[in-house]
Structures are given as structure tokens and as C-alpha cells.
Amino acid sequence: MARTQEQINSRFNVMGLRRPAMFLSLGLIAIAIIALAVRGLNFGIDFTGGYVIEAGFEQPADLPALRTKLAENGFDDAVVQYFGTQSEALVRLAPQEGLTGAELNSDVQRVLDDAGQGPVDMRRVEFVGPQVGEELREQGGLAVLIALGFIVVYVWLRFEKKFSVGAVAALVHDVIITLGIFAVTQIEFDLSVLAAILAVIGYSLNDTIVVFDRIRENFRNVRQKTTEQIMNVSINQTLSRTIITSFTTLLVLLALFFIGGETIRSFSIALIIGVVVGTYSSIYVASTAVLGLGLTREDMMPVVKEGEVSELDEIP
């Protein structure tokens, strides 16, 4: 063994850096909130309603020509862009009263076919009515809140009130920063990104719980140290696990990002951001918050015998 466990336990003075880390987090959250307020999220049609048509061409598509052609035929609000490769184009249209996806599909297909760029393969057509879009948005927000609610209750039952506040602080931190990055970059925010955000909540919590679990265990076994010292030891003990798991998860997410195709690119971006931010927050934010709330050894009593698979042990 290169290092002894004692050395590993106090390898990094993580808690000593908690003030700069707190400023970093608060700074990032402030930027994220400003970005969300000023630029907002670039909602996809899942949430705004409207049409998306993905068309494949046999050779690179001439976008300006397509735009002109679409505008000539009454689709002057059409947004046309490359999708993945240059021989694929994505056409977006705002919702139009009285036209359903199918009618629009044939209209747009006719226009694209006439654009003189060879045969067009209509790969995907999506139409979401404005009302459905609004519902999806509301439901999505509700889903995030409900997930957070359940998690608070679970952590409260399994650990302690201050821990559940810490865990949720870390999650809110992750969600706001991830949303903030989407607002800054204006990457499209669709249903799959929302799913990714919920997965991030699950993942980040996973990391946080591992650290909390260690803190709880150390409180019971180590008597001489201060709360801060115990947290430092716990984070150091779980650090290699935190990093390795994040690393393997990032490996597969990068595979998904590069190979998975354009349709789930924003989904993988959200997860990559979430995993990085979630890893950071489980080390700094969650424990710092618990410490800030003034966790004491007494909060962690009564002690259940070590090593037992304890059932709901600390109901305050």
C-alpha cells in the first residue's frame, strides 16, 4: 500500500476550502439565475408547441435557398438549420392555428421537394399543440418539485433533518446551475433534457448519500473529533469512490454524446453537466450546508449498533 488509511483520511483539507467553495457556488448560482431571468431557456416545441420537421437530403443542403423557398410559400417564420450533418436540415415552425402536423407535413414536404435539391427524406415530424406544450411544462416543473419533496422525506427519515436540508440544497444547486448553463448556451431545452435533470437529481443525491452515510458512521465510531474534522475524514474516505464513479459515468455519457446522434445530444449534455456539478456539490455543497446548519454529535444520537442494517433509525 502506498498510503496508510490515516494519511488518506486527512489527505485533502476539503472543509478548509469551504468558504471559497461557497463563494464559487453562490457566484455560479447568481450567474445562472441572471441568465435564466435575462435570456431564459430555449424551450423546444415540447414546451412551446409548434412544428419540427427533420429532412434528409442526398447532398449537403443549401439552407439559404430552403429558407427563401419556404418564405415564398407562406412559411416566413420558418427557422432552418443543419441537424448533425450538412445533409440534414431541421425546419421549425411556430404553432399555426388550424393546421395540423399532417397537413403541414405534406405542405412543407412539397416545398422542400420543389427546392431543387434532390429527393427529400422526411425523417421526423413533430407537432405539439400549444395547450399540450403548456401542460408538459407545468407537469415537468411539478415532477421536479415532487421528486425533491419525496427525497427530502426519505433523507429525513433515514438520516436527520439537517441532512435532508443539506441534500436538497445540493440538488437545488445542481439543478439551477445546469439550467443556468442551458440558458447561457441556449441549447434547446426539450422533454428529454427535463428527464436528464431528474436523472441528475437522482445521481447527485446518490453521491451525497454516500458521503452522508460515511459521516453518520464516523460520528458513531470516532469520538474525539469535531464535526468539521469528521466531515473532512468522511469526504476523504469516499473521495476515490466519488471520483471513480463519476469517471465511469462520464465515460459512457461521452460515448452517448459523440455516438448517440443528434436527437439525444442535448440530453447527454445535460447529464454531463449534471454529473460534473453533482460530484462537486456532493463534496462541497451538501456537507457545507449541513455544517452551516450546526450539526452536532447529539443530532446523530441515539446510536444504533454499528454494522447493522438499521431500519429507519433516526426519526427526530
Next chain:
Amino acid sequence: MINKYPLWKYLLLAVVLLAGVLFALPNMYGDHPAVQISPRTGDVTPELQAQIAETLAAGGIENVTFRSESDRLMALFADGEAQGKAQGLIDLEHGGGNTTALNLVPATPDWLRKFAEPMNLGLDLRGGVHFLMEVDMETAINSAEEKYVDQFRTIMRTNEIRFRSPSYGEKGVTVRFANAESRDKALGIFKYEFQDLEFATEEDGKEFFIHATMSQIAKDTERKSTLQQNIITLRNRVNELGVAEPIIQQQGKERIVVQLPGVQDPAQAKEILGATATLEYRMVHGTYNDWSDAQTSGRVPPNAKLYKNREDGGPVLLQRKVIVTGDQIKDASSGIDTNSGSPAVFISLDGPGAKRMQEVSSNNIGNPMAVVFIENRTVTKKIDGELVKQKERIEEVINIATIRDVLSHRFQTTGLETSEARNLSLLLRAGALKAPVEIVEERTVGPTLGQQNIDRGKLSVMIGLAMVLAFMAFYYRVFGIVADLALVANLVLIVAALSAIPGATLTLPGIAGIVLTVGMAVDANVLIFERIREELRNGSAIQAAINSGYEKAFVTIADANVTTLIAAVVLFVFGTGPIKGFAITLSIGIVTSMFTAIFGTRALVNWLYGGKRELKALPI
């Protein structure tokens, strides 16, 4: 003894893995192109199969195998070309009594098909159309309430109450009376006869009114039955369209999801699904002069109704009383009228409809009868520069003919165009929608994109998996390889669970969920292995280190996974379509990874190292 598993645990592991391999196996085989033949009535008979085999042989299509299920027959072909040709032949020869659809049938060997099926692929992977339809409940309630107008009239006549023309409007069904006495008498009878209604009274000094509306409970019942009725009708229509493996189900209180895999032309599907066209038969009222008088003066006789003639746009007066409606049409087919050579719809009526038609026609020989074509359409109009959607009910007289003979069960109607006649006969066969539907969401994925999604999804799983496997083997050596085996077993179990759970569907986000699981599933092993290393560093004996590594990590793993599961379940409950697919694979992955990463690796580690006292160091 420490770190020894009893035999039954190994047996359990072996059984689970074997079952996993068995259920996952069907996904390794490809598909056969097939034509699905469903008899319109009754079950598949051996005769039908023999006839179709004969037709195909005569058409020069060889190497056909059949699979018979109770309500459908699958004819399997070697390639798509034979499949297309065969469908044409079968439609031509057997199209009258059967509907056909192109399908893909798993090429799983017979012995395996007995227990396992491949997983269902979502529309984003196999291509097809997804519609979310909203049922217009307002129209449904209005037309349910409107039906009481006639009932009120009849009941007041039988009870000899004097009243003034009942009508239907914003306040529900309104009946006017000259005095309070008649009104109160009518109200008493109504309250007794129509328990589903709520009544209000009003008077303006000259007249006395009763307003009747449906009670909240009656409205709810009406909404439910409207939705169910529409689902049945949509299912019939989809069957008429010839779509393999469609999904038609309720979503929420007033929406219906329709998924049509393999359909590439949403326009036709939509036209048929959303159509409300039907027919009505009425006797003609008066002569041409009466018609134009009624139109110019605006005074329509009380027992008549003014219609527009489709051919010349001119006015026609028809009797208010309907002879038969579309509901009473049992069967319909389209063809050519042999006398005139114009397109015709051949109608068969059900018992009550035929009886009524017989009665009316025998009393009216020599009198003209009219056919009314009715359709609810949503049209877009420009009002004050804004595009506004309006619902319009189109009622046109398509045919007036003199009754020459007594009509009964079967007769024909002309006056439509060929495609109209074909669609109308299909709609009449499938039944009318009880209330109009509007498409509020529509997603179409072409077959190229679907296949591309499958290929890319598979490749990302493979590459992600390969990288994680390599890393684990490098970092944890023999223990890493043990974790790798668990990871592969986990993947097999996920695929098996997706194949075995009825209703579970693999979507593109679902594949993403699998990829994510691959990355996260090793977490349990990382936790355990790090703990074992820690115990070893703390000077524990090797066997004790393995044991406490597993035990101490277990609580953490359970806590951590339950929280992820919470997020996944919330996602499942709130998500729709593809997102649900993601939640399903994520949840399955969490559960199976607990099994393989804890129980599976422990079994292997115990078998490799358990109880060996001579061990000096662990390859971890």
C-alpha cells in the same frame, strides 16, 4: 464459515442468469417481413390459410410460412419485395372478408417463441405515427342534451300539456308555456321521468319557462361513455386501415393516444381517424316551389328542415323526422352502381333500422327520399386579420331518388366521388365517433431515422460498456474482472426484463437509460472494493476485509439506490412516451444492478477467495 455461500445461493444465481439469457435471447434474431391477415368476422380457419397459400402459389410467390393466431394469420416471406407483392394479391382475392397489414415478425426459432418474445420497440426506433387526440366533450354534452328536445315534446303531447316549441340553447333545453299551471304540471312529469336532468324555472311576465340541463353526474357519465365509444370507434378504424400492432388507449379524462407503427403517411391516417362523416335518410318535404319559398322567406314549415343540395347548391326541404341514421348502418362497402356507372356505397341496415326503412318505404312508394351526408369539420377562417379555428357541421343532400320498391336491409346510395365513397363506407363500417376529435400532438418518425437511432444506440451502449469494462479491469484487477462479469450480466438482465415485462417498450431515451445504468451500475462495486481496500489498509485480515467491505457498503448502496429510484419513479408517473421509456430502463437497471453487483460479485468472490487461509494478498 466466513465468505462461503451455501449451494442454494449459487443455484439461485444460476437460475436467474439462465432465465435472463433465455428472455434476452429472442432479441438476437432479426425479423421476417410478413403480411398479417385478419378476418373481419370470426377467427382464422385452416381453410383461409389453404386459400391464401393457393393464391400466393398461383401468383408465383414461394417459400411462404404461416403462423396462425386466433384472430389473425401471419404469412412470412423471405424479403420485402415478396411481402409487398403478396399483400396486393391477398387484398385482391380475399380483401372482401379480411383486412391485411404489413408487419414484421420476429425470426425467433419455434422452441424459443414458446416462452420469450423480443422487446417492444417504441415508435422512435421502429418508425411510425403517434397521435394525441382530444375529444370535444362540449359537443358531446351539447348533443346529449339536445336529444331531450324531442323527448320533451313527445312526453308533453302524451300528457296533453300545452306548450310552445322547445328549443336548445345556452341555458340548456328550454320549454315555454303560456301559464304557470301547465309549466308546473310539465315540471312534475319531467322531474319524475328524467332523473339525469336538473331543472330551473323562469318567467318574464308573459311566458313561463323550464330550463333543463344534465346533472354533473350525468355529464361525467356521458363524458366517460363518449371517450370509451370514441376509443372503440378509433380501434375499428385503425383495424380497417390495416395497421399492425397499433396502440389505442385513454390518456387522462378526455384524450386518446393512437400509435401506428410503420405508418409513413400520417395524412391518410389522420383523415380516417378524425373523420366524422355519416349518412342520414329522410323523406323529402313538399315540392321545388316550397323549397325556394322557404329559402327566400326564411319560413320553414315546423315539421321540415332546410338543407343544401350538394349538386347545385340549391335549397331542399326534408322531413324533420329521420328514417335511419348512420348508427343503424351495420355494414357498408363501396363499388360502382351497375345502372349509372357512378360510384356507390352499398348499405346494410341492422334489425330496427331495416324495420323502420321497410315501414316508411312501403307507405311512401312513388315519393322522393333524400340522403344527407353529414360531416363535422374544423375550418380556419380569417376574422379581423386573425386566423380562427371554427367547428362547422356540414349537412348536404347528396341524393334524391323516388322510392320505387319497398326497401329493407340492403340498398345503395350514389352521389359521392369514388374516394369519398370508399372512405365513407370504411367510416360507416367502423362506426361514427360519438364526438369530434382534434389532434393536439403528432409525432412521425421515418424508418431511416428509426433504424439510425437503433444503430447509434447500440453502438453507444457497446462503446460505453467497453470503456467501463477496460477501466474496471485495469483499476481493480481480478476484482475488476468480477465486476465486469456482473456488469455484462446486468445488461443481459435489463434486456430480459424489458422483453418479459408486458407493456415495457424500448425507446431512444430508454437506450440512454441503459447507457447511464452501465456507467452507474459499477458504483456498487466501486463502493465495495474501495471499502475492502480501506479495511486492508486498516490492517484487517483478508477474509474479514472482504466480509466487512461487502457488509458496510451494503447500507450505503441501498440508501443511494433508493433515492435514484425515487427520481425514476416520479419520472415514470409524470413522463409520457419516450420519457417513460427512460424511467423504465433506469428503474430496471437500478434493481438488476443491485442483484448482480452485490449478490453476483459476492458469489464469485466467495468462490474464488472465500475461506482460503493461505491467501497473502488480494488482487484488488
